Amino acid sequence: MVRDGARPGEHKYVAVRAYLADLVTTELSVGDAIPSERSLTEKFGVSRMTVRQAIDALVTEGVLERAQGRGTFVAPPRADFEMRLTTFGEEARRRGLTPGATVLRCEQRPSPAAVAEALDREVGTPVHHVVRLRTADGNPMSVEESWIPVDLAPDLLDDGVPESIYAALRERGLDPTWGEEVITAADATPEELEALQMQG
Structure with a gap:
C-alpha cells in the first residue's frame, strides 16, 4: 500500500495511480471526490502532469469520472461488463440467434506492418489470415478478419478454419484475456459489398 510516497525505484505515475485505486477501494464510496x-x-512530489496522467488512466478504466467544473469523483460500477471475451457465435446464441460463417479467405502470409505492430511481431512474421462472413439466422451481419501469429498456433488451420477461432485458441492454452474494439466508418470493398449483399 502506498500512503506517503513512492517506494524506492517505483515510477511516480504508478505510485499515484496505485494510491488513488487503493483509496477508492478502501476509503471512498461512489460519488466521493478524490x-x-x-x-x-505535494504529497508525491511530482508534477501536475504526472498526477493528471494517473487520474486519466483511472477515468479510462471507469474507476473515476470527471464532472466539468466540479472535480473528479468515484464512478459507479460499470453495468453489464463482460469479464470474459465472447465470440460472435456465443453472442448470437445469447440473443437467441443461430450463428453461421462462410470462409472468404484462408491463408498463411507475412504480416503487414500494421498487423505486426498490433501483434508485437517483426514485419513479415508469418501469420494465419482468415476472412469470414458472419451470419445470424442466415442473414449477413459482418465480415470478420482474423490475424494469428503462426508461432503461437502452427497447426491452427491444419483441418480447415475452426468453427470458433477463440475456442481453438483456448484448446491450445491461449485463452484471449483482453480485447480492444474500435468502430469506424469506411467504404466497403467490392468483396465486402458482395458478401454482405449490399449495393455500392
Whole structure:
C-alpha cells in the first residue's frame, strides 16, 4: 500500500495511480471526490502532469469520472461488463440467434506492418489470415478478419478454419484475456459489398 510516497525505484505515475485505486477501494464510496491535483502533487512530489496522467488512466478504466467544473469523483460500477471475451457465435446464441460463417479467405502470409505492430511481431512474421462472413439466422451481419501469429498456433488451420477461432485458441492454452474494439466508418470493398449483399 502506498500512503506517503513512492517506494524506492517505483515510477511516480504508478505510485499515484496505485494510491488513488487503493483509496477508492478502501476509503471512498461512489460519488466521493478524490484529493485535489494540488494536494497529490505535494504529497508525491511530482508534477501536475504526472498526477493528471494517473487520474486519466483511472477515468479510462471507469474507476473515476470527471464532472466539468466540479472535480473528479468515484464512478459507479460499470453495468453489464463482460469479464470474459465472447465470440460472435456465443453472442448470437445469447440473443437467441443461430450463428453461421462462410470462409472468404484462408491463408498463411507475412504480416503487414500494421498487423505486426498490433501483434508485437517483426514485419513479415508469418501469420494465419482468415476472412469470414458472419451470419445470424442466415442473414449477413459482418465480415470478420482474423490475424494469428503462426508461432503461437502452427497447426491452427491444419483441418480447415475452426468453427470458433477463440475456442481453438483456448484448446491450445491461449485463452484471449483482453480485447480492444474500435468502430469506424469506411467504404466497403467490392468483396465486402458482395458478401454482405449490399449495393455500392
